Amino acid sequence: MSPIPGLNLDKLIGSLLIGTWASSMLSALEMVLAYQYFSSGATDGLAIRGPIFLALVNDAATMVSEFALVYLYTITHWGDPLYLAVEPWPVPMYLITAGLSTTITQAYLITRVNRLFKASVLRIPLVMLLGAMCMFCFGGTLAAGIRTSMYPSILERNKTLIPVTISLAAAAATDVAIAFTLVVKLLTLQKSHLMMGAGHESRLTGFIRRIILRTIETGSIPAGIAAICLGLYLYDNQSNVAVGIAFTLGRVYTCTFLVSLISRSSDSAFASSGADNSGGLVRSGNQVFVIGNDVDDKVHYEDVSV
Numbered sequence: 001m002s003p004i005p006g007l008n009l010d011k012l013i014g015s016l017l018i019g020t021w022a023s024s025m026l027s028a029l030e031m032v033l034a035y036q037y038f039s040s041g042a043t044d045g046l047a048i049r050g051p052i053f054l055a056l057v058n059d060a061a062t063m064v065s066e067f068a069l070v071y072l073y074t075i076t077h078w079g080d081p082l083y084l085a086v087e088p089w090p091v092p093m094y095l096i097t098a099g100l101s102t103t104i105t106q107a108y109l110i111t112r113v114n115r116l117f118k119a120s121v122l123r124i125p126l127v128m129l130l131g132a133m134c135m136f137c138f139g140g141t142l143a144a145g146i147r148t149s150m151y152p153s154i155l156e157r158n159k160t161l162i163p164v165t166i167s168l169a170a171a172a173a174t175d176v177a178i179a180f181t182l183v184v185k186l187l188t189l190q191k192s193h194l195m196m197g198a199g200h201e202s203r204l205t206g207f208i209r210r211i212i213l214r215t216i217e218t219g220s221i222p223a224g225i226a227a228i229c230l231g232l233y234l235y236d237n238q239s240n241v242a243v244g245i246a247f248t249l250g251r252v253y254t255c256t257f258l259v260s261l262i263s264r265s266s267d268s269a270f271a272s273s274g275a276d277n278s279g280g281l282v283r284s285g286n287q288v289f290v291i292g293n294d295v296d297d298k299v300h301y302e303d304v305s306v
Contacts, residue, residue: 011241015244017074019245019248027063030056085153088152092148106174109182228245229242
């Protein structure tokens with residue numbers, strides 16, 4: 001029974017506390033993945049390392065906001081029912097920083113779409129569409145953070161319902177759209193590009209299958225969490241159950257980013273072994289499948305290392 005009559009502390013505080021536990025475990029995983037990436041000798045330039053560093057710093061700020069919120073509720077203002085009915089400064093901070101983590105990861109995945117569709121007329125329309133969806137998601141998160149700071153009472157959450165719905169729905173939709181685009185393109189490549197020799201054909205099939213499975217996994221997990229949060233928030237926006245689950249979203253996106261980068265090494269090794277040329281090249285007629293290397297612009301190629 002709650003010591004504060006009329007307040008369900010399990011939904012208001014308990015869910016947030018559990019959310020910080022889950023977020024902490026994912027943060028530990030994130031640190032391990034970050035160490036694996038930076039110690040792997042990857043030669044990525046600032047265009048990749050910069051967003052990684054920004055995501056890690058941003059996630060640290062998100063963790064501060066999450067723990068500060070729970071501390072304010074359970075320590076500083078414990079027993080004050082009026083304070084427990086409002087959303088203090090850590091909530092807008094959390095919303096904006098979590099939205100930034102989502103945007104960083106989705107932007108990276110959109111660059112993979114851009115590379116995979118390098119020789120396609122659909123390249124620019126797809127990148128523009130996915131980029132617009134990504135910005136729509138961040139815009140909803142930013143608006144939710146601003147609206148929450150303007151209307152901090154839990155009883156006024158209806159005033160933030162639209163931007164929160166837009167943010168979570170757009171996040172899930174963007175994840176699904178990116179994954180769907182990559183999988184369709186990879187399946188098309190697998191079907192249309194016949195390799196020279198059965199060994200190479202099976203190698204390409206296995207290589208593309210690896211990427212397809214990883215694309216589905218990395219796309220479905222954050223999309224599923226966002227969809228669950230949206231459903232719970234719409235069902236009962238007076239509780240913090242959806243917020244507690246959403247505490248994990250930022251770390252999930254950054255882990256997705258890091259896993260995508262780390263997995264390139266194993267993909268390159270898989271494709272290079274048994275290849276018909278050095279540098280991880282697998283040829284198919286006048287097509288060249290490249291894993292982690294640059295190719296003269298005069299040679300048409302598809303970069304399938306997504």
